[in-house]
Amino acid sequence: MIGAGIGSRIGRNADIHSQGRYLPPGHDAIAKPRARRQGGAEGRTPSQRRIFLSLALFAACFTLVGARLVGLAIMGGDGGDNIAVASGSTQIHRPDIVDRNGEVMATDIATASLFADARYVIDPAETARQLVGVLPDLNVKDVTAKLEAGGAFVWLKRDLTPKQQYAVHYLGMPGLDFRSEQKRVYPNGKTGSNVLGMVDIDNRGIAGIERYMDKSLGRADDTGRPNFDRNSTLMLSVDLHVQHALRDELEKSMAEFRALAAVGVIMDVHTGEVVAMTSLPDFDPNDPMASPDDTRFNRATLGVYEMGSVFKAVTLAAALDSGRVRLDGRFDATQPLQVARFKIHDYHAENRWLSVPEVFVHSSNIGTAKIALQLGGEEHRQYLQRFGLLTRPQIELPEAGAPLTPARWTELATITTSFGHGIAVTPLQVASAVSTIVNGGFKVEPTFLRHNEPRLGERVISAETSATMRGLLRLVVMEGTGRKADVAGYPVMGKTGTAEKPMNGGYSRTKLITSFISAFPANDPRYAMIVMFDEPKATKETYGYATAGWNAAPVTARVISRVAPLLGITPATKPQESDVLREAKLVSFGTANGQ
Template sequence: MNTLVVRPTRVRTAGVRQQILLTAQQRLMILMLLFMAAFFVVSVRLVYFALFDTASGRAPASAFVPARADIVDRNGVPLARTIDGYSIRVVPSKLLNNRQYLADELHKIFPDMSREELLGKVSGSRPTYIRRRALPDQVAAVNAIGDVGFDFPREKERLYPQSTLAAHVLGFTNAEGHGVTGVEGAFDQRLIDKATRGQPLALSIDARVQGVLESELSAAVTNLEAIGGAGIILDVYTGEVAAMTSLPTYNPNKLTGSDPATRRNAVTYNLYELGSTFKPLSIGAAIDNGVVTSMAKRYDATKPLAIAGFRIRDSHMMNRWLNVPETLIHSSNIVTAQIGDQLGREKMEELFRNLEFDGRPHIELKERAFPLWPKNWGRVTTMTASYGHGIAVTPLHLASAYAALVNGGIWRPATLMKLGDKAPPQGRRVFKASTSARMRQLLRLIVSDGTGKQADAAGFRVGGKTGSAEKPGVGGYRRHSLVSTFAAAFPMDNPRYVVLVMIDEPKGNAYSSGQRTAGWTAAPVVRKVVTRAGPMLGVFPDESRDVDVSELTPLLWRNGETE
């Protein structure tokens, strides 16, 4: 007989169950604390490596820092950056195919290179580059040839995503990645320094405004069949350059095959006799020095001015006596020369030195030309320099001078750096504040009633001066080769920006009604640029405001008599 023994069911009391739950909770808490401790240790180690570990081969801190700093415009738009790109290299000792065949195939891919040049590369004894900064389709095409003698090393490549935009401002780098010209050359150390290359270099340039200036000036140069042009927009109070362009231009992404002459920055490196745009500067100095005390005083412009065997003429003889407002409105060389003669050599030379016309233009770029300063400051030189002949400067010299003329009289150096919250340079006084106020009236009058009418952008109160100067050549000036310039500022009741446009050798054609002078060629460009770029710069049209010229308009000759 079998005996069945049954174990009674364990009865767990409430106290036992609570103890089990408590133990489980304690174990979970311990596991959680261990996990948190491990996570904390790992985090601390990662932070340590990122901040302090500079051992060879372990540099997480620099892994996200570019080899060369980005360059951006004042709003953060990228203008230059470094990326990883492909190059195409050939190692002749590893080539398997016939060299003639390879040269033929490569020439199909690179038609800009001669077959003989390519044959020399594949037949050489040393590894050599076929193309640096190669395009993806070029890499794929060479790879498709199927020869192990080609390799495709990844290299740091400087990319200019806006193509030709602000090319002369930005400049370019060489094969070793160092800056050659422009901002790239001027700030090379800042752009590659480990301590600073992680931060983009912010320029004063506004890419939108730059695009407007380039498109309008380019259209004018093309339509006028000119050989080139230059333009700049300058903040009159800070010296910041909002836009700067030089034509013809180039693409810094594609230097191979481009004309080196196109890389010259006409704004800072080319010298020009800028003609009648000097007249407001000379008359401003004459007002400052008490030579001109009344706007109503008249000067003889009935005939050419004879001096030392020369005759100073006006392009359009008025054949009457002119006062100062009329002198500027009609751009009289004869009267300006008389005023310059009364001002005298010492004061005229002092003016030009105060405006820095005796040295390279002040800006960060290396490409800056030294002006052509008169060798002998005789009486004739003083008179001709008063209206912009016999002295050659860069367009940037003139733009900075006009900023001082309209901003209350303070000259400041130009800069390509965004100042942001930084105070602008203190500058120094060149014109009296009262003289600056008078010149704002006169410059506005030139646009409303004179040679600059075609620069008048509705509501923007543009003021400025035309300048059409014959280019010097062998044996004298070339009558049919003009440099046409319009130097302007807006809005003239409270100037914010100088706009200077220069067109080199415009043709008188249907586009300009057969005229080559600045009033017909450069002035319309200023109007279009101001109309488009003004709102981008924070200046909006307001036709209810203008400069008060009520005391000057009665002095103007209308219908044979003054008002």
């Protein structure tokens, strides 16, 4: 019981005067003593003396009981607190959550909550009216109904500010009291909200890392509520400064392209640590209900999307690693590919034979489909499984989406999944797959907790294949659809993806999901990133185009130019060209190009 509760407990007793009238706090009226009976005690009859002694004894008992109640109110004894503890929620003290550099992202502060013991409320309607006068967000009818119910404990308002607490205390209304509680505070507002999640009114985690804390770090008591070590701190993999930069750029770009939503994930390619993650629109965890419901939907980890041509990086890596396709191989893209009643077209048709690097650089659907068929449907599916694209990701956040995959792996399924249609995955899964492609070929599991050592899993592709893919991804940025993603001093590798959204059993030609996968710096990749927009619109500056090369790619460049220095990456004065890149350029644009 906090000190502010003393006045209201005293008020129940001190303001009930011997005349049987209730005097409001601060009332100056003093009961006038009656004129003394002439003759004093000697003049009283035996009956009067007995009545006088009985009244004196009653007054003494009343004084003792009153003193005891005042003492309990002042000392916080068992008598009053048992009412609150029996019916109220148990306080939960949560550990601080900090970013990888120790900056606070979530913490507890002491607060007070208002409750009533309605048995001591003299006038429920008047009490409700007075309360609403200082707490205008309350409703007079609702408060009156609660007080008229006569319960020993009823919450009236949780998490009062000190100013609100003082105002209620100053009313001095009998039957009202306060209870000390913990309130979760997020100093950075919306920044990192989809990682942190939120707590309920009783300070229990219900989403994000807050939910993970309750399930994995808290020791449940007899009521099932988590108990934490008050001296513990949970350190995340997130870098708050990088997180802010990513969110800021995506928020501006989402408005620029009038997109429905935007997603960004930055991941350490060797540890799987998520250094930053943003899903827009987002919410303020200090007041989550103030935002629409869809702002609490984590598009980065729970939303699944047909990602389009970014999947070509996985398909090509699998084909090259299997040995069934060689870098100097060539594929006929002179005509659309007919499969049953479907025709596979190229968005930017070259209408000629393409080398493997050209298939990738020009993002040919026809060429990629033929590469997947040469790899074989079952082997293609197995590689997707090994990359972690066919199963729900095992992450700390409870918001983890399960991919949508073909019911049967037919020839058509092999073709469409090769270029990112007919399969829907989370952006986080794609970032993890990119990390595997560029880190030497090792699987990495995404994590939102800080790890100091590499966490490389099983080998998915060979080191040689990984090196080849790094060269091809760099070539896309230098010569292909990803030109606008490059950053001076921080060479970027990547791949564009533009997917038509599924609509009414088919696909929309105008509603798109655009994305760009990248890794940087290209000479020694340390971080992978995905930027994604849901239904971006064309602008005057994009010359009427709404594809990834015109929105997701340049936004990637803006993000990298801001976060690379924050991540300690030294600018390259003269980027070196790898042997693989030189070979890819020779195969793509050399003498063999004439076939």
